[in-house]
Amino acid sequence: MMDVILVMNAGSSSIKFALYPADSDTRMALVQGKIAGIGSAPDFIISKSGEYHLHEDELESIEASATHAELTIRLLDWIQAHTAGFSLRAVGHRVVHGGRSFAAPVVIDPDIMNELETLVSLAPLHQPNNLAVCQAIARRHPGLPQVACFDTSFHRTQPRLSQLFALPRAMTDAGIIRYGFHGLSYEYIASILPEIAGSVAEQRVIVAHLGNGSSMCAMKNRQSVASTMGFTALEGLMMGRRCGTLDAGVVLHMMEQMGMNSQEVTDLLYRQSGLLGVSGISNDMHVLEGSSDPHAREAVNLYCHRAATQLASLVCTIDGLDALVFTAGIGENSALVRRKICEKLSWLGVSLDGDDNEANATQISDDASSVRVHVIPTDEEAVIVKAVREAID
Ligand code: AMP
Secondary structure, eight states: OEEEEEEEEEOSSOEEEEEEESSSOOOOOSEEEEEEOTTTSOEEEEEEOTTOOOOOGGGSSOOTTOOHHHHHHHHHHHHHHHOTTEEEEEEEEEESOOTTTOOSOEEOOHHHHHHHHTTGGGSTTTHHHHHHHHHHHHHHSTTOOEEEEESSGGGGGSOHHHHOOSSOHHHHHTTOSOOOOOHHHHHHHHHHHHHHHGGGGGSSEEEEEESSSEEEEEEETTEEEEESOOSSTTSSSOOSSOOOSOOHHHHHHHHHTSOOOHHHHHHHHHHSSHHHHHHSSOSOHHHHHTOOOHHHHHHHHHHHHHHHHHHHHHHHHTTSOSEEEEEHHHHHHOHHHHHHHHHTTGGGTOOBOHHHHHTTOSBOBOTTOSSEEEEOOOOHHHHHHHHHHHHHO
16 A cells, blocks of 8 residues: 555636655656536546556546535545555645735644635635635545645745735735735745756746746745735736736726626626737637737737736846746746747846747756746645645654
């Protein structure tokens, strides 16, 4: 029997999962997969099963209305049926919001669960799914250690000014501050950067996590100094479906003059905006890059324009820039987006090698560039499994 750790990463419409050996420090998963399309047309996909010949058949006919909790139970059944040689030792979860108090991973007990429930109002679209998955596992396997790893924790090193809104103090005291997200991705990049960039890793670095959700983080000594996402995962860069930073007066106008209610505004800003809203075609950067439609081109150009201008504002928080890292689906794969962003940063001394950029090479800056530019695949699951191993050690 091999002791294994299950890593669960529950998003709004998907659950990514992976199994890792418990008694090893490998970052390589034994089995990896995803349940996508939750709430509409759930689909079970195994992206990696190593030497284990796993079959997806039993999970093929998932009812459309299945919840995150129900799908978690189906997944546990499936793991049990197909991995006779595995014994589940612990579970690690990506949890979106750790509020102000959780600056590190924590083993979940009933008191911690109650505290995490109080943070649901800060991330209503994501936190309930994260907690529903933890609770479903606790019901099936009472006593199994479960560790919560927070997307906000990495940013708790930020100076106070990076975390404040210019709102009355009572609002700040009530927790309306800039928390920052994508922390597990930034933590992974920070952990691996010395292997790739040497001592530059400790200097002034901006990491651009460009995926369906997009944000940037400015770091010094591999610690977060500022980020583009704030109170919610809506602030900052333009994203697949989210608008990013928006004059709050637009929200007031929509509600007071256009008669939209909060649900309609939420749907517009979180699901109908960004690349999808501007292009009118797709939230998918790869699709837009392949389109000759002028609205698709404008969406890509706006994405890059806003990324470059917000990157420039982060440069102020770390007094300059020594390295820029691109990561996540767009950052790792789109030479066009990287080129367009970097062209707007030439005044900072950023200069790319065109061939290396096209090849998604690990280093894409040329010799003349005064800023090192890297492409590094992110691995949030590796951060979670490391935290679980430390917690159960
Ligand atoms: P993520 O949320 O990190 O999975 O990233 C998803 C985004 O990455 C989507 O917008 C994809 O279109 C984009 N993406 C993935 N591969 C490519 C590619 N080869 N070129 C452009 N965009 C890509």
